[in-house]
Amino acid sequence: MARLNINGQDREVDVDPDTPLLWVIREQLGLTGTKFACGVAQCGACTIHIDGIATRSCVMPVSAVAPEQKILTIEGLSPDGSHPLQKAWLAHEVPQCGYCQAGMIMAAAGLLQQNPNPSDEDINAEITNICRCGTYNRVRAAIKEAAADTTNAG
């Protein structure tokens, strides 16, 4: 039995301790916004936050997460899609197939939390998620817009 704090709620899950957090989130908790794509932390489709740090959940065993650590998934990023990144993503109409986009947004949210006004180089270094449809330029534009939005508001 593992105890997890996910999107602000304490949950108990009966699961093998070496199960990757990704699959606990998807299969035991039913939150399917976090995606499986590579299983080896290469692509970032499974990106979530643990205590505010963007983390690739597909290689992290659930037993490595303490009950008090705060797990945030795309479903918990905002109650109604109103996070500045989600708004910027909509304004730039970033997604094509969309499969990588939850991970992309969570990676971007992690970046902005650490670095509210990232340069192109910062974005290049931190957003290493794979998108095969090719949305990178719009991802970049949306991150910058959200950063400006947050900075202005803050």
Place this chain on the structure above:
Amino acid sequence: MTIATNVSRRNFLIGSSAAMGGFVLGFHVPFTKEALAQTALPPEVNAWVVIKPDDTVVIRIARSEMGQGTLTGLAQLVAEELECDWSKVTTEYPTPGQNVARDRVWGNFSTGGSRGIRESHDYVRQGGAAARHMLVAAAAAEWDVTASECSVDKGVITHGASNRTTTYGAMAEAAAKQTPPGNVVLKDPKDWKIVGQPLPRLDTVEKLTGKQIYGTDLTFPGMLNAAVKACPHFGGKIASFDAAAVSSMPGVRKVVQLDDVTVGVIADTWWRAKTALDALPVTWDEGPNKDVSSASIAEMLKEGLEADDAFVLRNEGDVQTQFSGGGKVLSAVYAFPYQNHATMEPMNATALYTTERCEVWAPTQNGEASLAAAAEAAGLPIRQCDVHKVHLGGGFGRRGMQDYVRQAVQLAREVPGTHVKLIWSREEDMLHGAYHPTTQCKMTGALDAEGNLTALHMRISGQSILASVRPEAMQGGMDPVVFQGLTQNSPEGHLAYTIPNLRIDHAMRNPPVPPGFWRGVNLNQNAIYMECFLDELADAAGVDPLEFRRKLMVNHPKHLAVLNAAAEGIGWDKPAAEGVHRGLGQIMGFGSYVAAAAEVSVADGRMKIHRIVAATDPGHQVNPAQIERQVEGSFVYGLSAALYGECTIGNGRVEQENFDTYEVLRMAEMPEVETIIMPSGGFWGGVGEPTIAVAAPAVLNALFAATGKRIRMLPLKNHDLA
């Protein structure tokens, strides 16, 4: 999308059958009462258009959405003729089973070859126009006036003379009873209000919140999960496996041999299925191809470069006489390796089987082929099967193949009455692709004393996709797909250059690696061979690459127009910034004219792509905002292949198993892309694929300008630029 939001089985069927209006298929009968009881049936005006009493317009889309925006583009075409309120438009997929039952009223479901819009624009617009006629006729009948006295705007019908108005929602039920018009006249493109506009996609919001449901996300009460492993050696099979070793592992329900080559585990969760499968002792019979390698395949293709047996596409003039005539003759050999589609969402499908019925939920590029595969695997008549399409997490051609659908049904037959969701691991996806085929190409060209190109021979040697996946489409043994973009006058894609002596031929050499249609298909290699070699010829002639092409393109103004636009956009006639070098390329494919110009620099052996300008003439443009996105994305796909993409073969199997060894382009390397759309009208070209083909040539030609190195053997990662 009705289909994507409700994922319980019951809701799913309510969703899809309710959308059918009064029409309910026989095999949906067990669920019909439920549907009728819980949902007010909105009238189906015709197969394409359902209008609810609140004026919501549901437009049916037969093609699959995989990110390319076809849901939005096709809906725009229907809405244009329907004259409905765009803000009230939603879409849904009819099922392939419904299409079969209704005499294929929605036409072809196959989504590939950039054909969604260019192949169905006519009949989907007619569907919208016919629905408009019926709605107006219904209002006219109610008012006892003639239909021609009524006008319609944004779903509101007006009879001006009597100052009466009504809405589509109010008239839909009566309209459904109207006789469909025989012939409808479609609007003149100059009168379009919705088509041609950069409207936002209809399917963005749920992709930002995690709510969009993909095949891997489906869940049903009591559902089991499965993982499979097929023999990685092409042509090999299972020698043995020890089911007992894993059958008592946590959650495991069944270890299943699906066929001669595939073993799977069904478990309560996917992670447990995959864990048990990884632990399952399996030995493979490596089969007849165990000694096949990239090197042996390269030898096989190399032999074809000089072989006498070849399918001849074009043989104009006499190239041999020119080559031996004393002018300058250049020759170069190019090669393009196997590529995996590497969709972000691995192959997956969910199936429910009983002895009476089989249903499949699948991200598929060809719903009808999925239905046929499901029926065959189930051993049931097609009318006792159906396929429910879900959003694709990328397709790029891979999801036109039906192997994963077949496997899901084979697994579901082991546990009748229970849904089984099959998801491939990334490793399975990499090892069992439908690979972009490998070809080599020997280009030979002759220049006269003035630097004019007098003769060109293009000998392609390598694999045919059709020979493997659709042999019935071969033309007397020849695979026409091999020659994409090189024909004399095909509206699909013809060569821009007028060369007095020209020979283009193909020595078919089919290694035992399964090929498939990979976004852009053979146009990708052909553009590299032609456009890079033309640069070589221009260099040998001492002529600017743009000027060299222009001289050959006087008979092909549309090709020339996009090339000129890309060149002008990059500033070809002005010097580049210091250390920055330029290259360009053009081709016609999938019915559209495309060109690209690139700026690159090289420092410390590393190339940086600064900027790309791309020009596209798709004839008519339906949604320029989505065209821009397709063009931008094409550079990611095309440059991923040019820079990194390579499935090597050893021991008769693919050697790359995940993104750590199968690298793709990421954010840091993405250049700026400026898209120029220049629709010249009069034809309908595709936009999902053609630009991919010019990505590599523009960059490789710029790289030559920067380094003097010709990269002829792709990918670039295997070359030292220092």
